[in-house]
Amino acid sequence: MSKLLRKPNKNESTQGVTIVHDVTTENSLLKYVEFKIVDLAPGATYAEELAKKECCIVALTGKIHVTDKEATFKNLGTRESIFEKKPTDSVYVSNDRCFEVEAVSQARVALCYSPSEKQLPTKLIRASDNGVEHRGKYNNKRMVHNILPDSDPSANRLLVVEVYTESGNWSSYPPHKHDQDHLPQESLLEETYYHEMDPPQGFVFQRIYTDDRSIDETMTVENGDVVIVPGGYHPVGVPEGYTSYYLNVMAGPTRIWKFHNDPDHAWILER
Numbered sequence: 001m002s003k004l005l006r007k008p009n010k011n012e013s014t015q016g017v018t019i020v021h022d023v024t025t026e027n028s029l030l031k032y033v034e035f036k037i038v039d040l041a042p043g044a045t046y047a048e049e050l051a052k053k054e055c056c057i058v059a060l061t062g063k064i065h066v067t068d069k070e071a072t073f074k075n076l077g078t079r080e081s082i083f084e085k086k087p088t089d090s091v092y093v094s095n096d097r098c099f100e101v102e103a104v105s106q107a108r109v110a111l112c113y114s115p116s117e118k119q120l121p122t123k124l125i126r127a128s129d130n131g132v133e134h135r136g137k138y139n140n141k142r143m144v145h146n147i148l149p150d151s152d153p154s155a156n157r158l159l160v161v162e163v164y165t166e167s168g169n170w171s172s173y174p175p176h177k178h179d180q181d182h183l184p185q186e187s188l189l190e191e192t193y194y195h196e197m198d199p200p201q202g203f204v205f206q207r208i209y210t211d212d213r214s215i216d217e218t219m220t221v222e223n224g225d226v227v228i229v230p231g232g233y234h235p236v237g238v239p240e241g242y243t244s245y246y247l248n249v250m251a252g253p254t255r256i257w258k259f260h261n262d263p264d265h266a267w268i269l270e271r
């Protein structure tokens, strides 16, 4: 199995709390991004002390309450299935704070982390705050929900987006990378991709490759998998008949998404 592909590995940590994914700086090649998927049964709670990390809590499906012990946000979450394709609610919690998530109904929650020192206010990011973007043409169409884009200064490092790619289309395409800390030309942002497909027996292909091909892996990605992108180009191809979703978390030394297209394929944008 590739070091860049993680299968769901369900682990009941306490009653009603199942850790499905746990990507950390210790168990991956990443330094700036950590990521968890947690399933909660109705009434179950999951709590964490953040120390020197910031966290964006995304209510992927189901309803949850979230508190940082000062502010409490009730009944977050807008969808039963990710493929209702509507934005959802999230909460940003800064370093040196704690949070607790309580499930109102069966819920799947994404926890997106990055190292952080400077404390910022906790922020509710409502579904209606998400900028919805339709990008691309021909077979390169995708819809983006901007949860924490670089235009929103609510976080120190984290960038979080949801991307829907229709059947037979491509996203993160033409291939681009952001693995050089060389602004204003390019920023360095590591990434995780949490993938789902509709219907769920589908698969997509994600290729991660660098110019020198020191990384060059094309992965078959199935429903619920996580792909880790330490660097390199990272296009996603979706077979006919299936819709793809991914939650994309990015972080690096500077909170700017400045990518560089693969010069071999940049012509695609000229059409």
Ligand SMILES: O=C(O)C[C@@H](O)[C@H](O)C(=O)CO
Residues within 6 Å of the ligand: 135, 142, 144, 161, 163, 170, 171, 172, 173, 234, 248, 259
């Ligand atoms: O295809 C898109 O527009 C989404 C991607 O940009 C994705 O978020 C990504 O590649 C981030 O670098």
